[in-house]
Structures are given as structure tokens and as C-alpha cells.
Amino acid sequence: MTAVTEEAAGPTIVLDTFADAKDAYRSKDLRQALYDEGEVVMDGVLVNLHGREHRDRRRVENRMFRRDVFERYERDLFPAVTEQTLVPYLETGRVDLVHLGHELMLNLSALTAGIDRPLGTTEETTRLYDYNAKFIEGATMAHYTGDKAALSRDIAQALEDWDTEFLAPSWALREDLLAREAAGEDVDVPHDVLATLLRHRDELELPRHVIRREVAFFLLAGAHTSATAFVRSIDHILGWLDQHPSDISRVRDDALFVQRCIHETVRLNPSSPTGRRIALADVTLKSGLHIPEGATVVIDLQAINRDPAFLGPDAADFDPTRTMPQGVAPFGLSFGGGMHVCIGQDLAAGVVAGSATDPDDHLYGLVTGAVRHMFGVGVRRDPDNPPQRDAATVRPYWGTYPVLLGG
Numbered sequence: 001m002t003a004v005t006e007e008a009a010g011p012t013i014v015l016d017t018f019a020d021a022k023d024a025y026r027s028k029d030l031r032q033a034l035y036d037e038g039e040v041v042m043d044g045v046l047v048n049l050h051g052r053e054h055r056d057r058r059r060v061e062n063r064m065f066r067r068d069v070f071e072r073y074e075r076d077l078f079p080a081v082t083e084q085t086l087v088p089y090l091e092t093g094r095v096d097l098v099h100l101g102h103e104l105m106l107n108l109s110a111l112t113a114g115i116d117r118p119l120g121t122t123e124e125t126t127r128l129y130d131y132n133a134k135f136i137e138g139a140t141m142a143h144y145t146g147d148k149a150a151l152s153r154d155i156a157q158a159l160e161d162w163d164t165e166f167l168a169p170s171w172a173l174r175e176d177l178l179a180r181e182a183a184g185e186d187v188d189v190p191h192d193v194l195a196t197l198l199r200h201r202d203e204l205e206l207p208r209h210v211i212r213r214e215v216a217f218f219l220l221a222g223a224h225t226s227a228t229a230f231v232r233s234i235d236h237i238l239g240w241l242d243q244h245p246s247d248i249s250r251v252r253d254d255a256l257f258v259q260r261c262i263h264e265t266v267r268l269n270p271s272s273p274t275g276r277r278i279a280l281a282d283v284t285l286k287s288g289l290h291i292p293e294g295a296t297v298v299i300d301l302q303a304i305n306r307d308p309a310f311l312g313p314d315a316a317d318f319d320p321t322r323t324m325p326q327g328v329a330p331f332g333l334s335f336g337g338g339m340h341v342c343i344g345q346d347l348a349a350g351v352v353a354g355s356a357t358d359p360d361d362h363l364y365g366l367v368t369g370a371v372r373h374m375f376g377v378g379v380r381r382d383p384d385n386p387p388q389r390d391a392a393t394v395r396p397y398w399g400t401y402p403v404l405l406g407g
Contacts (some may be wrong), residue, residue, distance in 0.1 A: 010292070010294035010296060011292065011294050011295045012295065012296040012297075013167075013289075013291055013295055013297050013298070014015075014297075014298045014300055014303075015289075015298065015299050016300040016303040016307070017287070017304065017307070018304050018306055018307065018310055018328070018332075018333065019286070019287060019312075020285050020287055020289060021275070021286045021299045021301075021304050021337075022334055022337055023287070024127055024275075024283075024285065024291075024297055024299060025275070025299070025333070025336060025337030025338035025340070025341075026099060026203045026338040027031070027153075027277075027285075027338065027398075028051070028337075028339070029279060029280045029281040029282075029283050030106060030277035030278070030279055030280070030297055031050045031200050031277060031278045031279075031280050032047060032048055032049075032050065032199070032276075032277060032340055033276045033277055033278040033296065034047075034141060034142070034272060034274070034275060034276040035047065035048055035141075035142075035392070036048075036138045036142075036276075037139065037141040037142040037148070038138045038142065039142075040139035040152045040155045040156050040159075041135050041139060041159065041213055041216055041217065041220070041320075042105050042107025042137050042138065042211040042213065042217065043170070043213060044213055044214070045210075045213050045214050046058060046061060046210075046214060046217070046343070047221075047340060050280075050327045051170060052092065052338060054340075055165060055339070056203075056204060057204055057344070058143040058339070059127040060196060060197075060200045060203075060204060061193065061196060061197075061343060062319050063196065064112075064191045064192065064193065064196050064345070065343055067342065067344075067346075067363070068382070069191050070346060070363055071363065073108065073111070073112075073347065073366065074347075074363060074364070074365070074366060074369060075109065075138070076253075078157075078366050078369060078370075079109055079369060079373075081104070081107045081108060082104060082369065082370055082373050083373075084102060085100070085104050086100075086373070086377065086405075087109060087144055088178070089405060090377060090405055090406060091404050092403060093405050093407070094382065094399060094402065094403065094404050094405060095118075095405060096399050096400055096402050096403075097379075097387075097398070098227075098399065098400055100396050101160035101226075101227035101228070101230040101249060101307060102129065102132075102133070102205050102223055102224070102227045103125075104227070104230070104337055104370060105128060105222060105224075105226040105230065105366075105370075106125075106128065106132055106219075106223040107125075107226040108222060108223075108225075108226070108366060109132075109219050109220075109221070109222025109223040110118070110128065110219065111219065112192055112193060112218060112222055112347075113192060113193050113194065113218040113222065113245060114170055114174065114190060114193050114215060114218075115128065115166050115194070115215065116166070116169065116170045116173065117166065117169050118169065122188060127165065127278035128162075128166060129159070129217070130308070131158050131162040131166070131293065132161075132219055132220055132223055132224075133257075134154065134155050134158040135155065135158070135159075135216050135217075135219065135220040135381065136156065136220045136224045137151060138152070138155040138220075139217070139221070139224070140395065142169070143395045144345055144392070145392060146392070150365055152370050152393065153200050155374055159212065159213075159216060162216070163212055166229075167194075167212060167215060169199070170194060171194065171344040174189065174190065174195045174198050175192055175283075177190075178195070178198060178203075183295055192395055193214065193215055193218045194211070194215050197211050197214060197215070201276070208299040208304075209256060211278050214229050215227055216252050219345070222344060222348075223224030224271075225271040225344075225348065225365065226348045226367050228269075228271065228273070228397060228398075229262065229265060229348065229349075230265055230350060230366050230370055230371060231398050231401055232269050232398070233261055233262050233265040233367065233371050233386070234371055234374055234375075234379060234401075234403075235377070235398070235401065236261065236264070236265050236268070236318045237251060237258075237261050237371070238379075238380070238381060239318065240261070240318060240320065244397045248375075249291040251372070251375045251389075252372070252375055255359065255362075255372060256353055256359060256371050257320060258364070258368050258371055258375075259349070259350050259353065259364045259365060259368045260320040260321075260330065260353075261320045261371070262349055262350075262365065262367050262368050262371065263320075263329075263330035263331040263349060263352075264318055264319065264320045264322065264330065264348060265318070265329075266331040266332075266334045266335075267330065267331045267332040268316070268318060269375055269396065270301040270302065270305065270332075270334035271334065271362065272301070272395075273301055273302045273396070274296070274298050274299060274301055275299035275301060275336060275396065276296065276297070276298055276299070277296070277297040277299070278295075278296055278297070279291045279292065279293050279294060279295045279296075279297065283294050284309065291312075299333075301332070301333055301334060303331065304333055304335060305332035305334060310325065311324070311325070312329045313365060329352060331349065331353060332365065335349075346363060346364075346365070347365065347366060347368060348366055349368070350362070350363045350364040350365030350366075351363045351380055361366055362381060377405050377407055378404075378407055379403050379404075379405055380403060380404050381404075382402040382403055382404050383403075385400075387400060387401040387402065387404075388400045
């Protein structure tokens with residue numbers, strides 16, 4: 001049922017059917033508005049752009065989100081990162097999944113964003129982790145329950161400090177490589193967001209502050225969304241194994257099954273529980289629903305992805321063996337749709353498997369690989385330390401999730 005409420009700024013229309021949501025995502029007259037409150041870190045970044053500006057930047061950035069780049073991350077770079085990150089925790093036999101997920105995915109997102117860590121020390125990584133945590137708070141500002149003005153000031157200062165310590169030297173290195181490449185030298189310019197933006201900054205007319213926010217956004221998005229999916233997937237799989245203990249062999253040995261677990265987790269727990277758009281003109285959806293200019297459109301992804309009329313009476317249950325309706329992705333609409341479909345979808349969650357999928361040539365996604373690795377090292381709940389929800393946000397995040405390893 002579509003809900004309409006009237007506010008001073010215009011009506012708010014809530015979409016809760018798959019057809020209306022998919023149609024809305026495809027409308028060029030509905031502007032992305034989910035991150036309007038987080039402009040301190042989100043103003044001018046790809047996900048907030050609209051129209052030609054969005055198209056031009058997305059076309060440029062798509063050049064680094066190619067299958068060959070994904071294969072290098074998934075098969076060559078990230079398995080080693082996962083093993084290295086886990087070493088100290090395997091020695092102690094325990095870890096907090098929330099911390100581990102952000103640490104692990106930060107290592108990946110730093111590579112894709114183009115942020116170097118020349119010292120390679122734990123202290124350096126911890127500082128980058130702390131900066132990124134601030135950026136994440138900025139992107140999710142709309143759901144913050146504290147003093148938003150104070151938080152915005154803190155984030156602005158964090159951006160300046162992060163720029164000095166991490167972005168500026170990474171920028172200088174890539175500028176030098178690009179200059180040498182232009183002069184005819186055979187140099188290896190990284191395939192990352194920062195290098196891509198610097199290569200095309202004149203074409204896109206990108207000032208430094210926009211590049212800074214864009215790189216910060218890719219850093220936070222890669223770390224945050226994948227980290228939350230990592231924790232939630234392990235939680236769901238542990239619950240599934242409580243009821244289906246014989247499936248432990250599938251979790252350890254069948255990568256396609258684990259990928260389905262990731263997709264089912266993402267369906268039930270979209271990174272943002274809602275999408276939000278502002279109508280730039282009158283829009284009429286195929287269903288006949290009229291959206292007037294100036295209206296706010298809220299896409300209720302939690303309701304849509306769990307709609308029993310659409311997916312059956314068990315729609316709210318975690319079931320990696322579920323068969324989705326024809327034409328519907330296994331993760332529902334959690335990655336969005338239309339022009340703003342998540343650019344890193346295949347990198348994080350892999351390519352959707354079909355009936356002719358070759359397991360040896362398939363891309364399973366980085367979250368799938370990390371989750372499989374955790375079950376390979378014996379992850380299980382800590383009976384003396386139950387997980388706790390994060391009380392600082394209205395979003396359904398885990399605040400802590402202690403687990404035991406090995407044994």
C-alpha cells in the first residue's frame with residue numbers, strides 16, 4: 001500500500017511494491033536524496049549527482065569497475081589481505097566481528113579508493129580506520145541520534161586531517177605517475193578511484209574538494225557496506241546452521257551456496273533500509289501513481305524485499321535455498337536500480353549465478369570469500385559474550401559481535 005503524508009516541504013510518498021520501486025529508480029525526474037543531510041562528506045560525490053553530471057562521472061569511473069579488475073582483487077589481492085588481517089586474532093582465538101569486518105574491508109577499500117599506507121604500521125591503519133569511521137557517520141547523518149551540527153564540524157575537521165596525512169601523498173604519487181606516463185614512460189598507474197579522477201579531472205572539471213569527498217566516499221562505502229554485510233551474513237549463516245547443521249559442509253566447500261547466503265542477507269538487510277528521491281517534475285509511474293513535483297519519495301526496501309505477497313509467507317525468513325520470482329535479483333532491490341545502481345555491486349557480492357555458471361570462472365564477490373574464510377577457521381558465537389545492537393543509530397547495525405575462532 002502506498003502511503004502519502006503532507007509536510008511543509010511537500011508530500012512524502014512511500015513506495016512499498018517492487019514494481020513501483022523499480023519504476024521510480026528508473027525515472028530521470030526523481031533525484032537521489034538519501035544523503036542530503038550528510039553533505040559534509042557527500043556533497044558532489046557520484047551517488048548524489050544527477051543527470052548529465054552523474055552520467056559523465058559514472059562513465060569515467062566505470063572504467064575501473066571491470067571484470068578483469070574484479071578478478072585481480074578477488075583471486076589475487078584479497079585472499080592474502082584476509083589471511084594477513086586474521087593472523088593476530090587466530091593467535092588469541094577470538095575477535096569482534098564488527099571491528100574485524102571494518103578492518104578487513106578497509107584494507108580493500110583503501111586499494112580501490114587509492115589511499116596508500118606507506119608506513120604499513122598498525123598505528124597508521126588505526127588512524128585511517130578512525131578517519132573512515134567519521135566519514136561513515138557523515139554519510140549516515142540522517143539516522144544519527146546525537147548532535148548533528150557538532151558531528152558535522154568533527155567530520156569536516158577529520159576530512160582536513162585525513163587529506164594532509166593520507167590523501168595528499170597518495171595524490172602526489174599518482175600525479176607524478178600520470179605525468180611520467182604522459183611523457184612516454186612505461187609506468188604502472190594504479191587502477192583506483194583517485195588515479196581515475198586525476199586522469200580525467202580537466203574533462204570533468206573536478207576541483208580538489210570534490211575529488212577529496214569522492215575518494216572519501218569510496219573509502220567509506222567500500223568498507224562500511226561490505227563490513228555490515230560481512231557481519232550480518234555470518235550471523236544469518238550461524239542461525240541457519242543451528243537449524244540445518246548438516247549444511248556446514250556446504251558453507252565450507254560450496255562457494256555458490258555461500259554467495260546465495262550473502263545475497264539473501266543483503267535482501268533482508270539492505271545497506272540502507274530505504275531509498276529516497278525528490279521529484280524534479282511531475283512523475284506518473286506505470287501503476288498510475290502520480291508523484292507531484294517537489295514530493296519526497298521514500299522507497300521502503302525493507303518492506304519490498306520482505307513482501308509476502310511477492311515472495312510468499314516466509315519472505316521475512318533467511319533461506320539461501322529460496323527461488324526468487326522471474327526477473328528479480330536474489331538480493332531484491334538492495335543495490336538500488338536505474339542510474340544509481342551500486343557501482344561496486346559485483347565486486348562486493350559477485351555476479352548473479354545462472355544455470356550455466358562455471359564455478360571455476362565465476363566471480364563470487366569479496367564478501368563471499370571473506371565469509372567462507374571465517375567458517376574455514378571455525379568461527380562461532382562466544383557463549384559468554386552475546387552480540388549487542390548499536391544504540392547510536394536507528395539503523396539495524398550490530399554494535400559488537402564477539403566470536404571465537406579455531407578449536
